[in-house]
Amino acid sequence: MVRREGLLSRAAGHNIQLHRRISNYVALGLITTAALIVTAPLFLILGTVIYNGVGGLSLDFFTHSPKPPGEPGGGMANAIVGSLMILGIASLIGLPLGVGSGVYLAEYGRDKYGNIVRFTADVLNGVPSIVMGIAAYALVVLIQGHFSMLAGSIALGIMMIPIIARTTEEVLLLVPHTIREAALGLGIPQWRTVVSVVLPSAMSGVVTGIMLAFARIAGETAPLLFTALGNQFWNLDVNRPTAAMPLQIYVYALSAYDDWHQLAWTGALVLIGIIVITTVFFRFATSRGVKEAG
């Protein structure tokens, strides 16, 4: 009796093992496929942009402003500089306000007012970017009376705020409470604790949030349509319409000329390049300091 039970359960066990092995392979196959499907578009996009864009890379691209269609040698120098200025001014708005409100939410915002701010930030994050452009149009362009670099920067800067604020809040909350207690226990005021102890401990996470926001707005076209407008010529004046890479890419891609199509592809490649280089640079620049060990 005992022996038969043993045999039976052993036989059943064998079946179960086989069954488990098969379902394991099936599940593994499914999730691997899902992972491949997720990464495929990224590589397809990168591949296409590089394939089509590399051919147009030349010194002229970085040093000349656009030329009329058919005339060889035009570039996007004015749009590159315009984009960098817009992103710079947008960061001047988005970075302090985003980090500041993130710190507020994490360190002081455990109350009703904090919840309102948190909810508002989430809603702001969900506002379509074209709406942000219209808002900047109504608030800046109409008041100034003309399109301007400033209006575009404000639209993009406001888009940065909720992204930076929420990631800053999240990474600050990951800093162990014991670190805060150590600082408070030394008689260090709370604001100083946050600035000199908590924030540095979470710096790499805060930088990640800033870079996410930066990468997000660097490619935004819609908010610039009614604000920075675009410009075929050089402009360094914040109060005047300005060329920006996404706008230039948009215009060139929709044009009927082959050499403008080429410029659009190359522009897309350079824009991705600028985002990657900026991200890597800031990550490197902020990762120095005392090495942390286990």
Add this chain to the structure above:
Amino acid sequence: MEAQGQIQIQDLNAWFGTTQALYNINLEILPKHTTAIIGPSGCGKSTFVRCINRMHETLPNTRVSGKVQIAELDVYGKGVSPVWVRRRVGMVFQKANPFPTMSIYDNVAAGLKLNGYSNRHELDKIVERSLRQAALWEEVKDYLKKKSGASLSGGQQQRLCIARALAVEPDVLLMDEPASALDPISTAKIEDLIFDLKQQYTVVIVTHNMQQAARVAEYTAFFLMGNLVEFDKTEKMFTKPSDKRTEDYITGRFG
């Protein structure tokens, strides 16, 4: 007579939300002595020491009533800032908590530097003195500014935290189970240290470990369920406790 570092506690009550953690504690802690706080988990011993330097109120929904007096300073007095209190009352926590982004030197100097003190020459001297007091100087003197505080071993980190607390020259040093996460050798080092520290500081140490209380403290207070059951010379507490509950606890009948 109010001597430097003497702590008087009158009718101290503390709450977490609606749960009361301490009931009418009255206690006088002698200056330049070590007082151990013992009792089972959850009896309020950590809350008690955290009320002395107003750390209790840094947790959400907490409340304190009663009086704590450190020498001439009325800790919960009107207009007294918790920041001032904590500069005079150092604290060492259960788990070593060095600042992870700072070097060993900056960890020790943090209490001064972050309060605006910037005399480099003096800071160097204070850092050395504090590390010597914490018996850590010899082990770290060669890489004070090169290594992070977090790169030290657990026992070294805890001594670093003691040095950090001593650097601001407090009158009182509160220790909340400072050795409970350490191995016996590191524990012995910390205990030796406590023995030396009481020459200059009033030390209040929370401990689970009754042998530790017996080794380091002249006075011991026994807490149970938020009440102070007995407070006396350590020797008397461990040989002839006057309360039955103390006797039950130290003989291991509960807790």
